[in-house]
Amino acid sequence: MSSSPAGSAFKPAFAGFADMVRASFAKQGMLQAIGARLVSIEPGQCRIDLPYSDAVSQQQGFFHGGAIGAIGDVAAGYAAYSLMPQGSEVLTVEYKINLVKAARPPLLLAEAQVLRAGRTLTVCRSEVFRVEGSDRELCAVLQATMMRVEPAVR
Amino acid sequence: MSSSPAGSAFKPAFAGFADMVRASFAKQGMLQAIGARLVSIEPGQCRIDLPYSDAVSQQQGFFHGGAIGAIGDVAAGYAAYSLMPQGSEVLTVEYKINLVKAARPPLLLAEAQVLRAGRTLTVCRSEVFRVEGSDRELCAVLQATMMRVEPAVR
Amino acid sequence: MSSSPAGSAFKPAFAGFADMVRASFAKQGMLQAIGARLVSIEPGQCRIDLPYSDAVSQQQGFFHGGAIGAIGDVAAGYAAYSLMPQGSEVLTVEYKINLVKAARPPLLLAEAQVLRAGRTLTVCRSEVFRVEGSDRELCAVLQATMMRVEPAVR
Amino acid sequence: MSSSPAGSAFKPAFAGFADMVRASFAKQGMLQAIGARLVSIEPGQCRIDLPYSDAVSQQQGFFHGGAIGAIGDVAAGYAAYSLMPQGSEVLTVEYKINLVKAARPPLLLAEAQVLRAGRTLTVCRSEVFRVEGSDRELCAVLQATMMRVEPAVR
Numbered sequence: 001m002s003s004s005p006a007g008s009a010f011k012p013a014f015a016g017f018a019d020m021v022r023a024s025f026a027k028q029g030m031l032q033a034i035g036a037r038l039v040s041i042e043p044g045q046c047r048i049d050l051p052y053s054d055a056v057s058q059q060q061g062f063f064h065g066g067a068i069g070a071i072g073d074v075a076a077g078y079a080a081y082s083l084m085p086q087g088s089e090v091l092t093v094e095y096k097i098n099l100v101k102a103a104r105p106p107l108l109l110a111e112a113q114v115l116r117a118g119r120t121l122t123v124c125r126s127e128v129f130r131v132e133g134s135d136r137e138l139c140a141v142l143q144a145t146m147m148r149v150e151p152a153v154r
Numbered sequence: 155m156s157s158s159p160a161g162s163a164f165k166p167a168f169a170g171f172a173d174m175v176r177a178s179f180a181k182q183g184m185l186q187a188i189g190a191r192l193v194s195i196e197p198g199q200c201r202i203d204l205p206y207s208d209a210v211s212q213q214q215g216f217f218h219g220g221a222i223g224a225i226g227d228v229a230a231g232y233a234a235y236s237l238m239p240q241g242s243e244v245l246t247v248e249y250k251i252n253l254v255k256a257a258r259p260p261l262l263l264a265e266a267q268v269l270r271a272g273r274t275l276t277v278c279r280s281e282v283f284r285v286e287g288s289d290r291e292l293c294a295v296l297q298a299t300m301m302r303v304e305p306a307v308r
Numbered sequence: 309m310s311s312s313p314a315g316s317a318f319k320p321a322f323a324g325f326a327d328m329v330r331a332s333f334a335k336q337g338m339l340q341a342i343g344a345r346l347v348s349i350e351p352g353q354c355r356i357d358l359p360y361s362d363a364v365s366q367q368q369g370f371f372h373g374g375a376i377g378a379i380g381d382v383a384a385g386y387a388a389y390s391l392m393p394q395g396s397e398v399l400t401v402e403y404k405i406n407l408v409k410a411a412r413p414p415l416l417l418a419e420a421q422v423l424r425a426g427r428t429l430t431v432c433r434s435e436v437f438r439v440e441g442s443d444r445e446l447c448a449v450l451q452a453t454m455m456r457v458e459p460a461v462r
Numbered sequence: 463m464s465s466s467p468a469g470s471a472f473k474p475a476f477a478g479f480a481d482m483v484r485a486s487f488a489k490q491g492m493l494q495a496i497g498a499r500l501v502s503i504e505p506g507q508c509r510i511d512l513p514y515s516d517a518v519s520q521q522q523g524f525f526h527g528g529a530i531g532a533i534g535d536v537a538a539g540y541a542a543y544s545l546m547p548q549g550s551e552v553l554t555v556e557y558k559i560n561l562v563k564a565a566r567p568p569l570l571l572a573e574a575q576v577l578r579a580g581r582t583l584t585v586c587r588s589e590v591f592r593v594e595g596s597d598r599e600l601c602a603v604l605q606a607t608m609m610r611v612e613p614a615v616r
Contacts, residue, residue, distance in 0.1 A: 029211035030218035033187065057183035064184035065227055065246045070220025092219045093583060094607055096250035096404040096451060096558055098431045100424040115449055116408040120582065121555060121609070123406045123449065141423055141431065143404060143451045145556055145607065147583070247429060248453055250404055250558040250605060252585045254578040269603055270562040274428065275401065275455070277560045277603065295577055295585065297558060297605045299402055299453065301429070337519035338526035341495065365491035372492035373554045374532025381527055400527045404558035 010044035010114060014086040017043065021078045028074070036071050038078075044114035046078040049131070052105035063103035063139075068128050072097060072142035075112035076124035080146035083117050088148050093121070095144035103139040107131045112142075122146045164198035164268060168240040171197065175232045182228070190225050192232075198268035200232040203285070206259035217257035217293075222282050226251060226296035229266035230278035234300035237271050242302050247275070249298035257293040261285045266296075276300045318352035318422060322394040325351065329386045336382070344379050346386075352422035354386040357439070360413035371411035371447075376436055380405060380450035383420035384432035388454035391425050396456050401429070403452035411447040415439045420450075430454045472506030472576060476548040479505065483540045490536070498533050500540075506576035508540040511593070514567035525565035525601075530590050534559060534604035537574035538586035542608035545579050550610050555583070557606035565601040569593045574604075584608045 014020065021041045025031065034056050039047040048071045050056060056067035073095050081090040112126040128140040168174065175195045179185065188210050193201040202225045204210060210221035227249050235244040266280040282294040322328060329349045333339060342364050347355040356379045358364060364375035381403050389398040420434040436448040476482065483503045487493065496518050501509040510533045512518060518529035535557050543552040574588040590602040 024213050027213035028218065029208035030188070030220055033209035034184070034220075054183035055187035059178050059181035060243070064182065064224070066184055066188075066220060066224025069223045069227070069249075070218070073219055073223070089214070091256075092253050094250065094252040094556065094585075095223075096248065098248040098423075098451060098453060099246050100431050102245075115406075116446060123408050123556075125449070138424060141433070141451060143406060143449060145406060248402065248431075252577075252605060252607060254585050269560075270600060277402075277562050279603070292578060295587070295605060297560060297603060299560060332521050335521035336526065337516035338496070338528055341517035342492070342528075362491035363495035367486050367489035368551070372490065372532070373535055374492055374496075374528060377531045377535070377557075378526070378528025381531070397522070399564075400561050402558065402560040403531075404556065406556040407554050410553075 010083055010117065012043040012083055014084070016086065017082045020086070021046070021081055024081065025078065030070065031074065034067055034070065036074065039109070041078060041082055043082050044079055044117070046075045046082065046112045048075045048110045050108045052107065063108055065099055068099065068103055068108065068140050069097050071108060071110040072112070072126040072128050072140060073144060075110040076126045076142060076144040077146055079112040079114050079124050080117065080122035083114060083122065084148050087151065089151055091147045091149055093145040093147050095142055097140055097142040099140050101137060101139045103130050108139065120148055164237055164271065166197040166237055168238070170240065171236045174240070175235055178235065179232065184224065185228065188221055188224065190228065193263070195232060195236055197236050198233055198271070200229045200236065200266045202229045202264045204262045206261065217262055219253055222253065222257055222262065222294050223251050223296070225262060225264040226266070226280040226282050226294060227298060229264040230280045230296060230298040231300055233266040233268050233278050234271065234276035237268060237276065238302050241305060243305055245301045245303055247299040247301050249296055251294055251296040253294050255291065255293045257284050262293065274302055318391055318425065320351045320391055322392070324394065325390045328394070329354070329389055332389065333386065338378065339382065342375055342378065344382065347417070349386060349390055351390050352387055352425070354383045354390065354420045356383045356418045358416045360415065371416055373407055376407065376411055376416065376448050377405050377450070379416060379418040380434040380436050380448060381452060383418040384434045384450060384452040385454055387420040387422050387432050388425065388430035391422060391430065392456050395459065397459055399455045399457055401453040401455045403450055405448055405450040407448050409445065409447045411438050416447065428456055472545055472579065474505040474545055476546070478548065479544045482548070483508070483543055486543065487540065492532065493536065496529055496532065498536065501571070503540060503544055505544050506541055506579070508537045508544065508574045510537045510572045512570045514569065525570055527561055530561065530565055530570065530602050531559050531604070533570060533572040534588040534590050534602060535606060537572040538588045538604060538606040539608055541574040541576050541586050542579065542584035545576060545584065546610050549613065551613055553609045553611055555607040555609045557604055559602055559604040561602050563599065563601045565592050570601065582610055
């Protein structure tokens with residue numbers, strides 16, 4: 001791996017990275033189905049939020065762990081994707097999530113950042129917060145490995 | 155932890171465990187929204203399947219990683235829950251998933267088993283297969299920690 | 309879980325927490341064998357370093373992943389332990405580590421912090437840096453779940 | 463990824479894979495320092511054991527989690543390495559381990575198998591057992607991602 005360490009500024013390989021991410025996001029049926037929204041995309045950083053609805057609920061009226069994992073994973077994937085060259089695809093190799101607090105309505109916000117970007121693999125971290133007004137409460141932390149794929153060689 | 159090691163038979167603490175799991179499953183709005191189905195529940199084992207639809211798709215026409223993680227996590231949770239005493243709730247502490255192959259339509263099947271059941275924590279493994287007719291192909295492997303919660307002490 | 313979110317100050321349950329950690333550290337044969345040193349212990353935070361030697365090397369002359377995991381895990385465990393009541397023991401439930409860069413000599417530093425401390429479970433994060441003079445380079449990131457055990461009930 | 467699914471037979475890319483693994487193992491200073499031994503290497507499978515000693519102990523007289531993680535990780539790495547072409551190196555991208563039972567003396571055995579081998583990445587699972595005579599008890603389960611590196615391109 002050859003790029004910047006955690007905390008430093010990342011430079012995108014492709015000036016149109018934000019449009020690339022938005023176009024990809026719009027094609028994800030599951031994200032539409034659950035109501036996830038792309039809040040922001042910066043080089044090496046991505047934020048996605050998710051309002052509460054039946055489509056993301058579990059048996060006790062909290063956000064479902066599957067929905068929390070989904071927005072944490074997707075935010076991490078797009079944080080990684082923002083640094084990739086034009087024409088790349090991004091795949092999740094793996095992720096690990098700790099659900100540290102029951103996630104109550106009304107809104108979740110996933111914030112992801114790249115920790116290390118390599119030629120092939122990028123390691124990211126996401127934090128998922130419950131948000132109500134100006135209150136933020138940490139609900140989940142996720143650590144993920146993303147892979148760059150060139151469409152021609154898949 | 156005080157229960158059986160991996161591979162041996164588990165004894166449920168509550169004879170009505172299967173109804174307890176089915177009742178919990180039916181209350182999960184997200185599982186209804188994405189179309190997940192409880193295929194089987196045995197002591198320490200659970201199977202859940204998921205037909206392909208727009209609601210579980212990603213940008214390339216495969217199953218979304220969030221949907222794969224959701225059924226793997228839920229199957230693991232119910233495998234653990236099947237061994238818990240009446241009146242317990244089950245929470246996912248954490249899970250880790252490797253997506254080992256792009257998950258194509260038409261159907262996914264998650265098979266979960268308990269590896270070790272303790273008084274408070276239970277460790278489970280899920281494997282998610284793409285199924286078409288009699289063909290099965292491994293798409294994801296998940297390792298999870300589940301926690302028993304007594305409703306009164308939450 | 310009932311304690312402070314990430315980033316806020318943690319209050320130790322036991323005023324003698326630092327001595328409790330140092331006494332535990334001194335009893336760990338493996339840490340002595342590999343040469344790990346307790347650098348600092350604060351409420352919810354712990355730092356451990358490890359000089360390079362044959363006892364922590366792998367086949368290419370880098371620090372061994374097992375040594376990197378060990379100091380990351382131990383730092384996380386003591387960050388959690390620093391907040392526990394007198395007489396508690398701490399056990400690692402699980403951890404996940406990404407090795408983001410080959411860890412070259414001369415020195416590694418693991419910095420751990422508690423993300424969320426609960427009555428039974430505590431979730432921590434460790435970052436492991438290669439240090440040479442004033443240079444720091446991120447080599448590994450670890451996310452862990454720690455469990456409080458009361459000796460009497462083990 | 464393009465190779466065999468879990469459970470089927472793997473074919474090594476290099477007939478001399480076992481010697482390649484043994485030569486690599488012998489160069490790992492940490493494994494010598496803690497007393498780990500290569501028990502067997504087959505295509506896609508590896509077993510490593512570890513007798514109890516002060517060098518692998520923690521504060522309560524059990525095997526240290528760092529030692530358990532080390533043999534689980536190394537066994538997974540060599541299971542992956544056994545399938546790689548001559549001249550490759552193997553790196554651990556990440557692993558996740560659950561410590562499901564306190565690991566008492568006298569001996570641990572790590573058994574690793576490849577779940578999916580790809581051109582670049584290989585996903586493995588390790589189980590670590592406490593062994594005494596003919597008794598085996600599961601102590602830890604590990605899931606890992608390994609990467610093939612061609613020395614020339616590092």
